[in-house]
Amino acid sequence: MAPHDMTPGPEDTVHEILIVGGGTAGCVLANRLSADPKLKVLVIEAGEDTPPGRVQPPILDSFAGLAYLNSRFLWNDLKASTDVGGSAPSAPPARLRKYEQARVLGGGSAINGQLANRGAPHDYDEWQALGASGWSWDTVLPYFRKLERDVDFDGPLHGQDGPIPISRIGEDLWPRHARAMARAFAQAGFDAVDDQNGDFVDGYFPVAISNLYDRRVSTAIGYLGYRVRARPNLTLKTDTHVTRLLIQGRRCIGVMAQGPDGIERRHLAQEVILASGALHSPAHLLRAGIGPAEDLRRLGIEVVADRPGVGRRLMDHPSVAVASFIAPEARINGVTRRHLMLGLRFSSGMGDAPQGDMAASIASKSAWHDVGSQLATVNIWVNKTYSESGSVSLRDADWRSEPRVDFDLMSDRRDLDRMKAAYRRLAAIVLSDEMQGVVSDTFPASYSDKVRQVAALTLRNKVLTGLLARLLDGPAPLRRLLFRALIVEGDPIDVLMADDAALERFIRRAAVGVWHASCSCRMGAEDDPLAVTAPDGRVYGVDGLRVVDASIFPMIPSGNTNLPTIMVAERISDLILAARRA
Incomplete structure (x- = not known):
């Protein structure tokens, strides 16, 4: 046949x-x-x-x-x-990373x-x-x-x-970190939105999830x-x-x-x-x-x-992140396994971008291991991207x-410019007075090869992160030393906030997609x-x-x-x- x-x-x-x-x-x-x-x-x-x-x-x-x-x-x-991509013709050869x-x-x-x-x-x-x-x-x-x-x-x-x-996870079940971020968004002038899938308006909201009874x-x-x-x-x-x-x-x-x-x-x-x-x-x-x-x-x-x-x-939605150390009493309290409860949709106001062209999700836990439970991330992405190459x-x-x-x-410069403006805007909120005592040691985060290695589900990573987590909960000077030596890569957050070129270098190096291939x-x-x-x-x-x-x-x-x-x-x-x- x-x-x-x-x-x-x-x-x-x-x-x-x-x-x-x-x-x-x-x-x-x-x-x-x-x-x-x-x-x-x-x-x-x-x-x-x-x-x-x-x-x-x-x-x-x-x-x-x-x-x-x-x-x-x-x-x-x-x-x-x-x-x-885009405006960097002399960039080195593309790096290949695992794409889950x-x-x-x-x-x-x-x-x-x-x-x-x-x-x-x-x-x-x-x-x-x-x-x-x-x-x-x-x-x-x-x-x-x-x-x-x-x-x-x-x-x-x-x-x-x-x-x-x-x-949605009700605010009464949120850890102190998520509640503080919601207050910080309100202080920054964002409206509270009850229903993310209702009218498409800017504001912060409890994220809608395909989930029932946790x-x-x-x-x-x-x-x-x-x-x-x-x-x-x-x-x-x-x-x-x-x-x-x-x-x-x-x-x-x-x-x-x-x-x-x-x-x-x-x-x-x-x-x-x-x-x-x-x-x-x-x-x-x-x-x-x-x-x-x-x-x-x-x-x-x-x-x-x-x-x-x-x-x-x-296409995918490009994303970068701001991370912080969470005070012990502000961490997820075990009432829910959910780590991401709060979201934000906002407008850049740049050019002809439509309303809600930017977004962020707030994670009160960044990874499965003990160090991940100590780190919060604000993941920022271009919600309406123009890059399609x-x-x-x-x-x-x-x-x-x-x-x-x-x-x-x-690859479309409009995406990069909006990302830089959004990064400054959201980082300033994380660094605001409203978040004092809730988070500290804020730093620019990237899903680098080193982070990927630590994120692998292995016994070795479980043991090593358990040891590191106990040290991070120790004296603040020791924590800052460990952050600089083991966690933070590149320029610190204050440099990125003040130096446009440094911020662009960080975004070019750190940006990843959010697994929305389409x-x-x-x-x-x-x-x-x-x-x-x-x-x-x-x-x-x-x-x-x-x-x-x-x-x-x-x-x-x-x-x-x-x-x-x-x-x-x-x-x-x-x-x-x-x-x-x-």
């Missing part, structure tokens, strides 16, 4: 719909599409299962650090450059920080203006409502019956309960790697996949949906011959469809090779040469193939990307079912 023959063989599986990736979007698609008993649905996920009643404790934990740094749930060979992406059922929703916000209404009106017809705010709001069960707010902006609970609810937990899993027309294959898409002429007819036994098998389908995320979905397309023709030929890959936009215009490309045609990823953060297979009009998919996720130039994940965003939203990804999967599920009924 020829490898791309559509005729099923005795060992082939045949389905109406095959979903490549059981991540945030894949779990939603699996639930909604298998609700039609006439559709036989197969989900293939490279990572392990998270079955009801047996979800791994690090995933359930309200403190996310035990999941997103856990090699058990990650693509451990994936690296990316998050260097700041989930490899487990539930995907990013199983390991992320559980931050559950939608972005701004103007984001989706922009999607529509960019050629993604049918994706305006008025059109997507019903799907944001459909996915959620908001336990705190109701009304026309909220859903009450969805699979994902949305909650436990994470991933899309695998929320959408793939035991009753859904019992559907006879739904099959979940975990610990299974898709090695290639099968293309016959101009049609995708299925995939080859290697199971946990190491054997490669063929799975045929009327329709294949890539839901592998903004880094791996474009890699699947490129290896199948769908992408920039010149790049594909250079790698010896036969061109199926010349789509120059595949892997192009990758990142890329995903292949190193070679081997499915085992991770793609080459370059985010080219802040936009690498964008939706758009068919005559847009850089559009990869139609507004219903169909890949231009290839029949029987869609992409449904954050890669198809026409532009990154002004907020965390998890809820928008769920929303996209909800809406395209409806579009698929409606087309099949027509």
Whole structure:
């Protein structure tokens, strides 16, 4: 039998719909599409299962650090450059750093920080203006409502019956550090906002989280309960790697996949949906011959469809941080495992940037270990970024090779200028009188290679940080000495506040993304040469193939990307079912 023959063989599986990736979007698609008993649905996920009643404790934990740094749930060979691009032509070669992406059922929703916000209404009106017809705010709001069960707010902006609970940690449970930061924001002139997912206005708020009773609810937990899993027309294959898409002429007819036994098998389908995320979905397309023709030929890959936009215009939200030592009595008190309870949305007022173009999250604990419990961070990011020159490309045609990823953060100078202004503004709040006695020894923080090494979940790190934490709680002069020797890198905070060049050097060196990879297979009009998919996720130039994940965003939203990804999967599920009924 020829490898791309559509005729099923005795060992082939045949389905109406095959979903490549059981991540945030894949779990939603699996639930909604298998609700039609006439559709036989197969989900293939490279990572392990998270079955009801047996979800791994690090995933359930309200403190996310035990999941997103856990090699058990990650693509451990994936690296990316998050260097700041733009106006530094003489910059050294890009540094490759580990870029944590989930490899487990539930995907990013199983390991992320559980931050559950939608972005701004103007984001989706922009999607529509960019050629993604049918994706305006008025059109997507019903799907944001459909996915959620908001336990705190109701009304026309909220859903009450969805699979994902949305909650907040009340201020009465906050540690003294978070309460002091809220007072400092008020003193600085920011308004208190009760509902982050209500009207999109500036202010500080208790962050909305995909969490209930201090436990994470991933899309695998929320959408793939035991009753859904019992559907006879739904099959979940975990610990299974898709090695290639099968293309016959101009049609995708299925995939080859290697199971946990190491054997490669063929799975045929009327329709294949890539839901592998903004880094791996474009890699699947490129290896199948769908992408920039010149790049594909250079790698010896036969061109199926010349789509120059595949892997192009990758985006993330660039971020830097201010950190401080927390007084013992101001630390998290054990009432909740949650470390991040307070958020801030604000406007730069620079140029034509929209309202709420900047944001910050306040963590009253920065890592899983004892030193992390002593350090608070204010993570500042460009909420509405203009930089869209990142890329995903292949190193070679081997499915085992991770793609080459370059985010080219802040390549648009407007992002860098707004970040500098925001850093000064937020650092001044941390250094204000309101925070005296709550934090001390404030310093510019970076997620450097040294920090990554200490953050690894090892017994050695647990022992070493335990010893260091006891010393840091000792005399203040000793703490300052240890900070300078072991923790602070580069110029101190007072230098950055006074010296613009020093601040820019710090941001260029320290900025990272916030794991919001998106936009690498964008939706758009068919005559847009850089559009990869139609507004219903169909890949231009290839029949029987869609992409449904954050890669198809026409532009990154002004907020965390998890809820928008769920929303996209909800809406395209409806579009698929409606087309099949027509």
